[in-house]
Every structure is written in C-alpha cells, then in structure tokens.
Amino acid sequence: MNSFKLAVVAALFGGAAFAADPGVTDTEIKIGDVNIMTGAASFIGRAVSIGSKIAAAEINEAGGVNGREITIITEDDGYVPARSFQALTKLIEVDEIFALNGTSGTANVLAMMALIEENNLPTIVSTAPNELVYDPVRPSVFTLGASYSDAFYAQLKYIHENDEPENAVYGLIRQDDDFGVAVEHGYDRAIEELGLEDGGRIAFKKGSSNFAAEMVEMRSEGVNVLANGGIIAGAANILSEARKLGMDLRAAQVWSEDMPLSVNLAAEAGYDYYVADYVALVGEANDAFMEKAAHYVSDEELEAINRYTYVTYAALHAMAEAMRGCGQDLSRACTIENLRAMEDFDVGGIMAPLSFNNEYQLSGTALAVYQLDAETKTFTMVEDFADY
Template sequence: MKRAAFYACLGLALASQVHAADPGVSDTEIKIGDVSIMTGPAAFVGRGFAIGSKVAMEEINAAGGINGRKIVVVTEDDGYIPSRSFQALTKLLEVDKIFALNGTSGTANVLAMMPLITEHKLPTLVSQAPAPLVYQPVRPTVFTFGATYDNAFYAQLKYIHEKVAKPDAVYGLIRQDDDFGKDVELGFERAVKAFKLNAPLRIRFKKGTSNFAAEVAQLRKAGVSVLANGAIFAGAANILAEARKLDMPLTAAQVWSEGIPASAALLAPAGYDFLVGDYVSLVGPANDRFRELAKRFVPEGELKNISRYTYVSYIGMKALAHAMQQCGRELTRACTVEKLRQIKGLETGGLSAPVDFGNEQQLSGTAVAVYQYDAKAATFKALTGFEQY
C-alpha cells in the first residue's frame, strides 16, 4: 500500500510538471510586460502607449479575461536608453515573471533586449519600432506590427507628386545620420526614381542637433519646395520654424511621430499644413469609438495623452490576447507563438489594416495612410486610406 501510494504521488507530481504553466501564468492571471518611455523628453510616447495597454487589458478582463484568467500589465521605464531597456526586461523576467512582452520602446532598445527575448523564447509584439532591423533576420518569437519609414515617406511623396506639387517642384531631404535616417532616405530615393523628381539636395545631421539655420539656408538656396523632413519631435519643429523665418513656400512630409498631439503642437507655430504617413488611423470613426471606450477605463485627466502610440499598443495587446485565447487553459509561450503565426485578417475596428502574421517575416500592419495637419484648426484629415506601398 505504501509503495502504491508513493507511485501515485510520484505520478501526480510528474503530471503536474508536464502541465506546469510557463512563467507569468497562474490559475487567475497572465502577466504581460511593457518596456516603455515613461520619463525624459519623449515620455509622452510612453504615456500614450500605456493607455493602449490599459484599455485593452480592462476591455478583455471585463469580458471574462483569457479563458477565465485576467490580464495584468507590468510596465517598466527605460527612459529611451537601450542599456536601461535591457535592465527593465531583466527585472520583468526575473522579478515580475512576465509571460509575454507588448511594449518594446525604440529600435535600439528592442535590439538591446533581443538576447533576453531569444533566451526566454518570449512572445513579443513590436509595434513602437517596426524597423527592418527588428524582423530581418526573423526571430521565432518576435512579431512586428507596423510599416517602415521607407514606405511612409514614399506614400507621402507619391501623394504630393500626384495631388499637390507643381510640375517644377524641387524636392529635398533632411534626415538624421543613422539607421533611422537611412530608412527615411530609402523612401525618398524610391519616390525620386519612380516619379523622376527634381531632387538636387540631401542633407544629413547628427542626432541631437537643435540649430538648423545652416541646413535650411541650403534648402532655400536649392529652391526646395517639397521637403522630406526626417527629423523628429523638437528637431522637426525647429526645421519648419527656420523655414518659416525665411518665408519658404513648403510642403513637408514628416515622420509618423509628428502625428501625435504633443509633436503637432510643436510644429504648428510654423504654420505649415504638413503631411504624415502612418500605419494606424489618426482621425475618424475608429478613433472616436476608441476614445469612448477609453472613457470607461481611463481617468479623464489622462485622455489627453491618447496618441497614435495608444493605438499601436492596443492593437498589439489585442493580437496577443487573440493568440492566447486560442490556446485554452493549457497556456504556454510556445502555443501563443504558434497561434500568433496563424493570425490572418484580425480586425482592429478600423484603427489599422487587419492584422496578419501569416508570412515569413511575421510582419503585419505594413499598409500606410496619409494624413494632413491643418495648422489653424489643429486637426488632422485623412488624404488616403490604408494602402500597400
């Protein structure tokens, strides 16, 4: 009898080991990690992103969770510093025991975390920094949502060439001297070649540059009337401000980060009705519906922080939730990764084109829409729907 009892207990122990949940999963909860920019000059990015995670979490939990388990989001701040991103993810894995990762900060930050993501076979949604460096080569557990800056600038310049610019328009480029800037320039060169544009000037500048008087003087001297502005946040605003000082008639294509309220407010004083290409919706019924949903779960004072980064976070969390739901109660990281690979045509309520990871790069959200900012009204309007470029 004692031996039988021993083997019975041993069998139960082995069975429990076989069915032991992966880290971050309990009988009642699933922990999802966010590494985001919550402090520093770009903190408004992280604040917007955090709202998307919260709204998705609360919406899912209010509907019963993931097969009876509630989602819990754990956020760590990296201040947009890659070394801190590595430390933040280390803490999320070793202390908080997260199951998957939704927030990943910037491109260099994702790459800094990649060894940990690979080692732990961590299901990861990258939507803040959908750069080719993230998905080329493909990492088995990493799924990227978003378009390239290449496609975003090509889409804008195509629209400008076909709908806005005069036949004698002169095109110019100003961009950071780094991998981000290279991607912007790829889109510029694609458009120049495709439409045989008159483009005599390409200017590069070091990250952190704040005074663009000399660069803008070069643009004016070359007669540039259409500008691919490959700077972000204050840099982009300073470039347009210098152009206004010189009273340059200018149509400007911008990075999608300039489509968030905080950035648009910086650019608005220059008075240019600039364009933005983006893989999420900036205005329209989908955004109105999301805001109404957010009011149920987000304090009124935080609603002002809703931005394009809110939408990418929300979509990423919903995709993760969809995959986890398909795994049933026996939830594992391996199953979640497999179900993410099987996502095809997942609707986002109009916030983006449908999500589809069924491709070799595990890449979705590549369709781009073009928007124009009305500086006087401080609002965006859609110029195109989501299109592949």
C-alpha cells in the same frame, strides 16, 4: 502507492498551472512592458502604457483569456538601450512575465533581442517598426506597423500625384542614425520610381536644435518639397527655419508629428504638412475608440492618448487572441504559433486588420496619408489605407 510514486504521478498529471510557462497561473497572465516612462520622450511611453491599460481592462471585463486575467507589469527604460536590457532582465527573472507587449524604441528593442530569443518570449513590437527589428526575422518576435521607408514613400508619391508645386525640387533632411537611414530609403525609392528631381540630402546629429545652415542650403538648391526626417522639436525647428527663409514648402513628416504635442510645436510655422500613419487619426473608428477609452481611464489619461496608444491597444488584443487559441494549456510556443498563423484579425478599425502569417511576421503595414490644417491643428485623410 508509495510517496515516490505519488510524486511522479503528480509531476506527470498535475494541473496546468504547475506545467505552465512562467507568467501563467490558473487565474493570471503576466505581460511585460519596457517603456519610456521618464525623460523627454515620456509622453510617448505614457501613451503606450495607456493603450495596454485600456486593452487589458476591456479583455478582463469580458472574461479575460479563457478565464485568466491579464496583468501588465511596466518597467521604465528612460529611452536608454542599456536600461532596456536591465528592465527586461528584471521582468523575466523577478516578475516572470509570460510575454512582452511594450518594447520602447528601435535601439532599445534591439538591445533586448538576445533576451527575447533566449527565453522564446512572445513579443509584439508596436512602437518601433524598423526593418532592423524584423529582418532577419526572430521566431518569437512579431512587428506591428509600416516602415518609416514606406511612410515617406507614400507621402512623396501623394504629393507628386496630387499636390506637386511647379518646378518641383525634392530634398531630404534626416537624423544620422538607423531611423534616418530608413527615412532615406523611402526618399530614395520615391526619387527613383517616380523620377523626381533630387535637390540634396542632409544628415544631422540626433538631438540638434539649430537648422539654420541646413535650411539655407535647401533653399539654395531650390527645394520646395521636403522630406522632414526630424522628430517632434527637431521637426518643428526645421519647419520654423524654412518659414524664416520664406520657403514655400510641401513637407512630408514622421508619424510622430501627428501627435498633439508635435502639432502644437510644428503648426506655428504655418505649413499644412503631411504625415502617413498606420492608425486611424480621424473618423468613426477613432471616435469609437475614444468613447470606449473614457470608460477605462481617467480624464487626465484620456488627454494623454495619442497614436502610440492605438498601436499598443491593438497589439495586446492580438496577443490575447493568440493566447485564447491555446485553451487552458497556455504556453509560449502555442502563442507564437497562433500569432504566426494570424490572418485578418479585426482591431475595431483603428488600423487595418492584422495578419502576421508572412515571412517577416509583420502586420499593420497599410498606411493612410493625412494632411494637417495648421490653422485649426486638425488632420484630414487624403489617401485611404493602402500597402506600399
């Protein structure tokens, strides 16, 4: 057989690594992570990266994905959409990743979407479950988590049915962006379906820190149930202004407000506010996860764990399960098909079992409602996981 024929045979019948999609060798699978590693929101990005680290270490310790170890490659976007696009370009063209498991914020993942679709990149969006991400659905994109809309509806429904003050008047304050619009959708739904009295809505510029005028307006309208669409310092400042005005409030908050940093800021106002989240903040599953995490990360990293750690951990385990189903002939197309068929995949109880076999390729939508004890800075689950 001449050398030309040998070359043809080699091309046709070569090893799996030769024919594989980018990011796969006989011993390794490269998973990309575009993340917020610098800037004011870097504590979120760090928590995300810790989730990937724990999951990858656990998977690799158990033999990897059919013998291949997972390697996580992280690029910092500083929470800037233009940098997200640049970061993913580098991960695809230079690092040659196989899939993407960290996607930063809503605007950031939308900025990357053209690259994701062009490369048919298996992607699990675990930190920005906004409707804009999964509607319209993109074939290779899977979204993990409930919508902000459902989260606010769940809280307001709970307050209405279990903790509504006398002469209840509801009000909304939210950012003037896509996130704020999603919050308002949940508020609208609650007002309409539950027949609540709407005392008014206020949109504020993202990054605002002074809410004195807005809360004076809320008080003048008699608002005593507030849908607080601020985030972290913004949410805390809104509650602080309400306290200065002597407002007796039931407050529904974004799930970012169950993180230790947020709680430390907001609890000073003294409100036992609510959050709805699609991860387990308390209970046996939470305790078991923290015990497991201690085997794989440093004490400093253990302190940095928050809700975003759980969702990224769950997402990487789902990705690994989909890849595992491809056997040795791992490909992006096979991984996407396996994710699309995934039903009731258990992630250790840190959130409801995952099923992406629906029209939006969306899972983890079940929400639990928690209430903060502002004095002890701890949460109690008041409503178990349910879909809304």
